[in-house]
C-alpha cells in the first residue's frame with residue numbers, strides 16, 4: 001500500500017519530477033479493455049435494437065450472428081484482461097493495487113478526498129499531486145467501474161451460459177446469477193442498465209482525464225501511454 | 234397393498250395396452266425403449282401412489298390444459314383412474330364427501346402421497362381471499378403438505394405467483410415454495426404448462442418413485458432445460474438478421490423472427506417450440522405472435538409484451554433501461570459541459586490576471602503589478618488546508 005503522510009497523498013510526488021506509475025501490463029490492459037468496452041457497448045445496443053432486416057435467403061446471411069459473436073468475443077477479451085489485471089495487482093507496483101484497494105479507513109484519504117471535491121467545485125485553487133489516482137478518482141475507479149465490470153462479466157456470462165446450455169462452463173460458473181436477479185429477462189435488464197453505467201463512467205473519465213491534463217500540475221494523458229507521471233511544477 | 238398393475242387390470246385394461254402405455258411413457262420422458270420394461274416392472278410391483286390435487290387462487294387453466302393431454306392413457310389411466318384420489322374440480326364427489334377423501338388419504342397414506350398444487354395461497358387478511366371448504370386455502374395447503382412425499386407446483390401461479398401476484402398484489406398471492414419449505418417441490422411453470430409435460434412429470438414421479446432432476450430454479454431439466462429460442466424454427470432468421478419490424482409487414486408474411494416485436498423466446502424456459510400445444514398442432518410463434526414468456530417469474534410485471542427492452546418497476550421509477558440510463562447520461566453530459574465551461578472561465582481569469590501562463594512562465598503581460606502570485610508559489614503552501622501541497 002502507498003503510505004499516506006501528513007504532507008500529501010503520495011510522498012513520491014513531493015520529491016520527484018517524474019514517477020513510473022503505470023507499468024507496461026497496466027497500460028496494455030487499459031487500452032485493450034477500453035477497446036473491448038467500446039465494442040461491447042456498440043454491439044450491445046445492436047443486440048437490443050437490431051439493424052433493419054436483411055433480405056434474401058436466411059442461409060445467405062449471418063448478420064445478427066456476427067454481431068452477437070463480436071459481443072461475446074469482446075466479452076471474453078474483457079473477462080480475460082480483467083483477470084490478468086487482478087493478477088497484476090498482486091505482482092505489480094503499489095499503483096497497480098489502487099484499483100482494488102481503497103484506503104477508506106485512512107483519515108488522510110478522506111481529508112484529501114474533501115480537497116479533491118473542493119478542487120472540482122472550484123473552491124480550491126490547486127489539486128494535490130499524486131503519482132497514481134487522486135482519492136476521488138480512485139473511489140470511482142474501484143466502486144463504480146470495477147464493480148460494474150465484475151457485474152457485467154457475471155451477468156454477461158450468465159446470459160451467455162443460457163445459449164451454451166446446461167453443463168457449459170459459463171452456465172456452471174455464472175448460471176446462479178439468473179435466479180438471483182429474478183429471471184432471464186431481468187438479467188437482460190440489469191445487464192442493459194450496467195451498460196449505461198459504463199457509458200456514464202466513460203464520459204466522466206474522458207472529461208476528467210482531459211481536464212486534469214490541461215489544468216492540473218501533472219501529466220495525465222501521456223501517463224497512460226508512457227507510464228510516467230511528470231509534474232509541471 | 235394394490236399395485237398399479239392390479240388396478241389397471243381391474244379397470245379392464247389389457248396387458249397389451251399396458252405395455253403400449255409403458256413404451257409411450259418411456260418415449261415421452263426421453264428415456265429410450267430400454268426403459269419400457271423397467272417402467273412396466275415398476276408398475277407391476279410397486280404399490281400405487283395417491284395424488285391429491287389442490288386448487289388455490291387460480292384460473293384453472295392448468296386443469297384445462299391437463300385434461301386435453303395427447304396421451305389419454307397417461308391422463309386417464311394413471312391419474313383419473315389410478316392415482317388422482319382428490320381434485321375438487323374434476324372429482325364426482327363434492328362437499329363433505331370430498332373432504333372425507335382428503336382426510337382418509339392423508340391419514341392412511343401418511344408420507345406416501347404426492348401433493349399437486351394448482352394456484353397459490355393469498356396470505357393477506359389471514360388468507361381470507363381464497364376460502365376452500367370454509368377455511369383459508371393456506372390452512373388446507375399446509376395441512377395436506379405436512380405429510381406429503383413430494384409437492385408439484387402446477388403452472389406459473391404455484392411456481393411464481395403469476396398475474397394474481399402482479400403489483401401491487403393486493404391479496405398477497407404467494408408462490409407455494411415460500412410457504413412450504415420442508416418438502417421437495419417440482420415446479421412446472423407455464424400459464425398453463427403443456428399437458429404432455431404435466432402428465433409426463435406425474436408419470437415419472439409415480440413410476441420411478443423419485444422426483445425428476447431439477448434445475449437451479451426447481452424445474453424438471455428434461456422439459457425446462459432450454460429456452461423457446463434455442464429450439465425455435467424461426468431461429469435461422471434471427472441469426473441472419475431477418476426480423477418482423479411491424480405487424481403484417483413483409484417480414485411477418487415471410488415468417489421472420491419476432492424478436493423486434495417483443496418475442497420473449499430468448500428468455501423463456503419451456504418446451505413449447507419442441508412439444509408445441511394441442512397435441513403438437515402449434516405454438517404462439519408458429520401462429521405469428523411472439524412468446525410472452527408465460528413460464529417465467531415476473532412476466533406479468535414487466536410492461537408490454539411487445540417490447541424487447543422491458544419495463545423496470547424498482548426503486549419507485551417506471552421506465553425501461555434506456556429511458557433511465559439515457560436520462561442519467563444526459564444529466565451527466567450537461568453537468569460535464571457546464572463544468573468545462575466554468576473551468577475555462579476560471580482559467581481565462583487566472584491566466585490574464587497573473588501575468589504567468591499556465592506553466593508558470595512569465596508572460597510579460599502582468600496587469601496588476603502588486604498582486605498576481607505565481608502558480609508555483611501558491612503550490613508551496615496550500616491555502617485551503619494550510620498544509621504543504
Ligand code: HEM
Pocket residue numbers: 037040041043044045047048068071072074075076078079149152153155156157159160161188189191192194195198499541542
Ligand atoms: C461492460 C461490458 C458489457 C456491456 C456494456 C454489454 C452490453 C450489452 C447490452 C446492451 C446487451 C443487450 C441487452 C438487452 O437489452 O437484451 C447485451 C447482451 C448480452 N451480453 Fe453484454 N455487455 C457487456 C459485457 C458482456 C460480457 C463480458 C459478456 C460475456 C460473454 C456478455 C454477454 C452478453 C450476452 C450473452 C447478451 C445477450 C445476447 C442475446 O440476447 O442475444 N456481455 N450486452
Ligand code: HEM
Pocket residue numbers: 026030033034035037038095096098099132133141145198201202205206209219220221222223224
Ligand atoms: C478511449 C478513451 C480513453 C482514454 C483517452 C483514457 C485515458 C486514461 C488515462 C489517461 C488514464 C490514466 C489516468 C491517470 O493518469 O491517473 C486512464 C486510467 C484508467 N482508465 Fe481510461 N481512458 C479511455 C477509456 C477508458 C475506458 C472505456 C475505460 C473503462 C470503461 C477506462 C478505464 C480506466 C481505468 C480503470 C483506469 C485506471 C487504471 C489503473 O488505475 O490501473 N478507460 N485512462
Ligand code: SF4
Pocket residue numbers: 461462463465466467468469471489490491492496497498499518523524
Ligand atoms: S421468434 Fe422468438 S424464439 Fe423464435 S428465434 Fe425469434 S426471438 Fe427466438
Ligand code: SF4
Pocket residue numbers: 423424461501502503505516517518524525526527528
Ligand atoms: S410460447 Fe411462451 S408465452 Fe407461449 S406458452 Fe410457451 S412460454 Fe408461454
